[in-house]
Amino acid sequence: MNPANDLINPLLRLGDSALIQGQRLCEWCGRAPALEEELALMNVGLDLVGQARNWLDYAAELLADGRDADHLAFRRDERAYRNLLLVEQPNGDFAVTLLKQFFYDAWHLETLKGLSQSADARMAGIAAKAVKEVTYHLRRSSEWVERLGDGTEESHQRMLQALPRLWRFTGELVDIHATEVELHRAGLWADPAQVGEAWRAKVESLFARATLPVPEAPSHFYLDARRGLHTEHLGPLLAEMQFLPRAYPDAVW
Amino acid sequence: MRSGELIGSDQGARGLQQGDLDLAWSTLDQVMDPEVPVVSVLDLGIVRDLDWQAGHLQVALTPTYSGCPATEVIENDIRQALEQAGFKAPRLVRQLTPAWTTDWITERGRQRLRAYGIAPPSGSSKRSLLGDAPQVLCPQCGSAHSERLSEFGSTACKALYRCRDCLEPFDYFKCI
Numbered sequence: 001m002n003p004a005n006d007l008i009n010p011l012l013r014l015g016d017s018a019l020i021q022g023q024r025l026c027e028w029c030g031r032a033p034a035l036e037e038e039l040a041l042m043n044v045g046l047d048l049v050g051q052a053r054n055w056l057d058y059a060a061e062l063l064a065d066g067r068d069a070d071h072l073a074f075r076r077d078e079r080a081y082r083n084l085l086l087v088e089q090p091n092g093d094f095a096v097t098l099l100k101q102f103f104y105d106a107w108h109l110e111t112l113k114g115l116s117q118s119a120d121a122r123m124a125g126i127a128a129k130a131v132k133e134v135t136y137h138l139r140r141s142s143e144w145v146e147r148l149g150d151g152t153e154e155s156h157q158r159m160l161q162a163l164p165r166l167w168r169f170t171g172e173l174v175d176i177h178a179t180e181v182e183l184h185r186a187g188l189w190a191d192p193a194q195v196g197e198a199w200r201a202k203v204e205s206l207f208a209r210a211t212l213p214v215p216e217a218p219s220h221f222y223l224d225a226r227r228g229l230h231t232e233h234l235g236p237l238l239a240e241m242q243f244l245p246r247a248y249p250d251a252v253w
Numbered sequence: 254m255r256s257g258e259l260i261g262s263d264q265g266a267r268g269l270q271q272g273d274l275d276l277a278w279s280t281l282d283q284v285m286d287p288e289v290p291v292v293s294v295l296d297l298g299i300v301r302d303l304d305w306q307a308g309h310l311q312v313a314l315t316p317t318y319s320g321c322p323a324t325e326v327i328e329n330d331i332r333q334a335l336e337q338a339g340f341k342a343p344r345l346v347r348q349l350t351p352a353w354t355t356d357w358i359t360e361r362g363r364q365r366l367r368a369y370g371i372a373p374p375s376g377s378s379k380r381s382l383l384g385d386a387p388q389v390l391c392p393q394c395g396s397a398h399s400e401r402l403s404e405f406g407s408t409a410c411k412a413l414y415r416c417r418d419c420l421e422p423f424d425y426f427k428c429i
Contacts, residue, residue, distance in 0.1 A: 133409075140405075
């Protein structure tokens with residue numbers, strides 16, 4: 001095992017997930033159902049883009065091939081992206097957006113807590129900072145899932161419709177990957193088994209309060225973000241996000 | 254530009270003298286947050302260290318939030334202010350550890366926030382992150398009878414509240 005090398009893909013997974021989730025949230029700009037929600041969605045997105053920059057800065061240093069964080073964000077193709085399949089899914093309605101946010105936040109916070117204990121001081125520092133921000137994100141998305149699930153007939157129905165659209169992408173949040181287990185043994189990464197258990201526990205307790213059913217664990221999925229095999233939704237997202245730097249390389253303000 | 258020599262060890266500049274670091278601190282105390290122009294970067298507690306490194310002044314800064322768009326503006330403002338005070342090519346480094354906490358906002362900073370109409374963070378960051386609801390005093394009338402409108406406000410660092418006595422909405426500087 002070469003720790004510096006092995007860290008690159010998991011780091012890209014964290015950074016890319018934060019970036020793509022942030023980009024999806026920005027799609028709500030000007031369209032949120034209320035001003036307060038607009039502010040909240042954009043603030044969460046902003047935190048995530050900032051975190052993505054921290055992770056991608058570090059990944060770029062380890063890659064040491066002359067690319068920087070901007071290059072990683074704006075010049076990589078879909079197959080080189082390592083983000084969770086969950087976060088690239090379209091926003092749908094407010095139920096889909098908030099349920100997706102909750103699934104991601106619950107995984108994200110657990111992962112970051114583990115990483116804040118990493119023997120790699122750089123990683124621990126970025127994670128410890130992000131933990132504070134993501135604590136707020138999770139609190140907010142949990143409140144919404146509960147309110148919508150245990151809300152009106154209409155909001156409950158919307159949540160029931162959102163659930164199967166997203167549930168099949170949650171297998172990635174609880175799976176146990178050999179590289180991450182190795183990194184965890186080396187004191188560098190969060191314990192994947194613990195992250196998965198904590199995620200399930202959070203979902204079960206919140207769903208009980210939100211009067212939502214917890215489906216069977218999702219079965220193995222043929223796509224695999226760790227190998228760059230994404231759903232059809234990432235390509236169009238990147239086309240929009242990367243348009244300007246690709247059309248006008250090296251443009252400056 | 255202040256008259257006299259530049260402070261820095263390159264050609265045409267002199268080395269560090271007694272009083273220079275004090276000058277740097279007092280210069281930084283004049284650099285205001287671009288979003289909340291009544292609190293200085295020292296009030297916010299984001300300047301973690303001032304040091305003389307390899308012939309240049311070095312400033313260690315910690316960002317408030319990972320994605321705070323004011324970070325770059327603050328860095329530019331600090332650089333400009335220090336250069337105007339005579340420091341040659343000051344070095345700015347970002348320091349992420351330990352992560353910034355609102356506990357570092359000075360007492361003077363809290364008073365200035367309140368006078369500006371922003372409720373300063375209430376309680377310690379640990380309790381707030383554990384989910385304890387803070388008691389937020391209205392910066393207009395001082396009433397504790399306030400309610401949260403939104404966990405997030407006009408910038409990443411603020412939440413939106415409303416006073417139930419004087420009915421004014423106000424920003425609350427979130428405790429992290």
